[in-house]
Amino acid sequence: MRAANLKRVTTEAKLLLIGIPVLLWTMLPIYHLFLFAISPKESAFAGKLWPDHPTLHNFGVVFREQHYYLSHFWLQLWNSLIIALATGALTLLVATAAAFAISRLKVKGGRTVMNLALFTYFIPAAFLAVPMYKTMGTYGLLNSQWSLILAMVTIAAPYSIWVLKQASDKLPYELDEAARMDGASPLQLFRLVYVPLMTPSLVAIGTYALLLAWNEYLYAFLLLSKDTQITLSVALGNFLAADDSPWELLMTTGLIYAAPPAAIYYAFKRYMVGGLTVGAVKG
Amino acid sequence: MASVSFRDVEKTFGSAKVIHGIGFDIQDGEFMVLVGPSGCGKSTLLRMLAGLEDISAGTVAIDGKVVNDVDSKDRDIAMVFQSYALYPHMTVADNMGFSLKVRKAPRAVIEERVAKAAKILNLDAFLARYPRELSGGQRQRVAMGRAIVRDPKVFLFDEPLSNLDAKLRVAMRGEIKALHQRLRTTVVYVTHDQIEAMTMADRIVVMQNGRVEQIGAPLDLYDHPVNLFVAQFIGSPAMNVVNGTLRRAAGTACVEVAGGVRWPVGQCAGTEGQLLTYGVRPEHIALGKGEDNGVSGEVVLVEPMGAETELLVRVGQLDTVVKTHGRPRVVPGDRVSMSVDLAYVHLFDQASGRRLA
Numbered sequence: 001m002r003a004a005n006l007k008r009v010t011t012e013a014k015l016l017l018i019g020i021p022v023l024l025w026t027m028l029p030i031y032h033l034f035l036f037a038i039s040p041k042e043s044a045f046a047g048k049l050w051p052d053h054p055t056l057h058n059f060g061v062v063f064r065e066q067h068y069y070l071s072h073f074w075l076q077l078w079n080s081l082i083i084a085l086a087t088g089a090l091t092l093l094v095a096t097a098a099a100f101a102i103s104r105l106k107v108k109g110g111r112t113v114m115n116l117a118l119f120t121y122f123i124p125a126a127f128l129a130v131p132m133y134k135t136m137g138t139y140g141l142l143n144s145q146w147s148l149i150l151a152m153v154t155i156a157a158p159y160s161i162w163v164l165k166q167a168s169d170k171l172p173y174e175l176d177e178a179a180r181m182d183g184a185s186p187l188q189l190f191r192l193v194y195v196p197l198m199t200p201s202l203v204a205i206g207t208y209a210l211l212l213a214w215n216e217y218l219y220a221f222l223l224l225s226k227d228t229q230i231t232l233s234v235a236l237g238n239f240l241a242a243d244d245s246p247w248e249l250l251m252t253t254g255l256i257y258a259a260p261p262a263a264i265y266y267a268f269k270r271y272m273v274g275g276l277t278v279g280a281v282k283g
Numbered sequence: 284m285a286s287v288s289f290r291d292v293e294k295t296f297g298s299a300k301v302i303h304g305i306g307f308d309i310q311d312g313e314f315m316v317l318v319g320p321s322g323c324g325k326s327t328l329l330r331m332l333a334g335l336e337d338i339s340a341g342t343v344a345i346d347g348k349v350v351n352d353v354d355s356k357d358r359d360i361a362m363v364f365q366s367y368a369l370y371p372h373m374t375v376a377d378n379m380g381f382s383l384k385v386r387k388a389p390r391a392v393i394e395e396r397v398a399k400a401a402k403i404l405n406l407d408a409f410l411a412r413y414p415r416e417l418s419g420g421q422r423q424r425v426a427m428g429r430a431i432v433r434d435p436k437v438f439l440f441d442e443p444l445s446n447l448d449a450k451l452r453v454a455m456r457g458e459i460k461a462l463h464q465r466l467r468t469t470v471v472y473v474t475h476d477q478i479e480a481m482t483m484a485d486r487i488v489v490m491q492n493g494r495v496e497q498i499g500a501p502l503d504l505y506d507h508p509v510n511l512f513v514a515q516f517i518g519s520p521a522m523n524v525v526n527g528t529l530r531r532a533a534g535t536a537c538v539e540v541a542g543g544v545r546w547p548v549g550q551c552a553g554t555e556g557q558l559l560t561y562g563v564r565p566e567h568i569a570l571g572k573g574e575d576n577g578v579s580g581e582v583v584l585v586e587p588m589g590a591e592t593e594l595l596v597r598v599g600q601l602d603t604v605v606k607t608h609g610r611p612r613v614v615p616g617d618r619v620s621m622s623v624d625l626a627y628v629h630l631f632d633q634a635s636g637r638r639l640a
Binding site for chain 2: 175178179180183184192196197
């Protein structure tokens with residue numbers, strides 16, 4: 001009894017020894033963000049753990065667009081939202097249909113197509129930025145937000161197809177046979193049987209694509225130019241252009257920008273783990 | 284009329300031929316069972332009838348109409364799968380009404396047909412439940428209900444009782460049989476369990492390695508198997524078989540086995556010295572002295588079942604299973620004499636396995 005307890009305590013202690021530093025390491029930058037956000041401009045760099053005069057004034061400045069760099073704050077936030085939602089929806093559409101075709105309809109060459117798509121991940125997204133710019137130019141999309149949406153869908157799709165295919169493979173094939181015998185056309189099968197059963201994975205993939213687009217900087221920076229078009233992540237980058245960058249406003253905007261993804265992720269956390277690992281182990 | 288005919292049906296997967304030229308008919312309203320060991324092709328044949336597998340050669344006809352190129356949903360058949368294949372995200376009522384829903388039938392019709400099927404199967408109380416809330420037997424009934432709602436010409440069952448425990452299997456066997464008697468629809472039923480075949484079928488098709496071994500009524504197959512395979516496959520416990528040579532002497536005949544044991548034979552057409560396989564079912568061997576029809580051996584095992592007792596008796600080099608009524612007072616180690624009912628001796632040619640005329 002005693003030996004077992006001692007073993008349990010030492011195991012706990014070891015885990016805490018690793019866990020606490022990791023937690024601090026992760027939370028420190030976020031705390032730093034928060035600290036700057038609630039500090040007045042003068043004492044932001046004071047180096048204190050908690051500001052002497054915590055204030056919400058910075059949030060007010062941001063929300064009322066009272067600084068030059070924040071003059072299109074709400075519009076840019078809206079752009080981020082639209083682009084993220086569109087990316088999520090479009091990726092879901094493409095990946096769900098592709099996974100259905102490859103996994104359930106078993107079209108010839110389906111696996112090859114999926115592997116080819118995954119192969120694109122061999123090339124880092126940064127390398128593809130310039131060719132992507134050129135391509136969007138060819139299509140005349142450079143002044144439109146669609147260029148970013150389509151670029152993000154291209155990046156998110158292969159992984160999404162792969163995850164959804166793995167999840168589809170877990171559905172017993174007899175369901176399709178039963179539905180076929182009941183008289184369902186492939187489209188009815190897709191709508192009435194496949195999509196409802198795939199919901200957890202679809203939520204996970206939709207969230208993944210949405211967050212990918214929300215956090216994107218490089219492609220947004222390259223493909224969008226007008227101040228009224230860019231996403232908030234790019235606008236944040238512009239803060240660093242000048243010598244007298246208002247750090248506390250930067251941190252405040254950053255904190256605001258980080259809130260929606262955190263909320264979405266928290267709301268769907270149950271689906272995120274399950275939905276992404278469902279095909280991982282043969283059950 | 285909903286008859287089914289197979290003509291020279293063949294199936295090839297890649298370069299492997301798994302069904303070789305099968306042809307037989309199923310009458311309207313008949314309960315036909317396809318039985319055989321794993322891998323014999325019975326499920327493949329059923330799936331070809333269902334339209335879930337392509338037919339490599341030959342024709343399959345339902346009600347006189349060739350359906351080789353007809354889609355599953357247009358063949359007017361319904362299938363009950365081994366793993367039920369219920370839609371997990373739909374209630375029992377939605378599961379049963381699914382086929383009508385995809386054909387855009389009016390809601391009133393769907394509800395009426397579902398209610399009727401539920402009544403037949405005693406599922407009224409479960410209509411709002413989900414499959415995950417049901418037991419195995421209930422799920423199987425929902426699968427049958429889904430098929431009944433279709434009101435098809437032919438019911439197909441693909442080993443539906445394999446996933447159930449023994450007691451439930453016996454109960455469901457009776458239910459399926461009762462359902463057939465009530466609905467009188469043609470049924471094609473696949474199983475590897477010969478007991479299911481014997482108890483439920485109007486006729487049985489015994490298959491092995493993609494070929495039909497014998498077709499007939501259950502008792503026909505039991506009493507007159509055309510070859511050794513059918514003889515040993517049908518009947519539980521299995522028929523006792525032993526290889527030997529036919530010997531005739533003074534008006535009687537027997538099959539002599541290596542080691543000198545002589546198994547008695549009644550009238551038979553074989554020639555002296557012919558190599559045969561001798562078969563006799565456990566219930567046709569009786570304990571006790573029978574003058575000319577006797578073999579003797581040592582009791583190895585006694586298995587009392589209550590009303591009957593199964594004995595394992597070593598006769599020469601063969602472990603013979605004997606089934607007797609009641610509880611004979613024997614223990615392992617006893618020497619017993621047994622007599623064979625000559626009317627029920629089966630002789631098969633040793634080389635081909637075919638029954639002797």
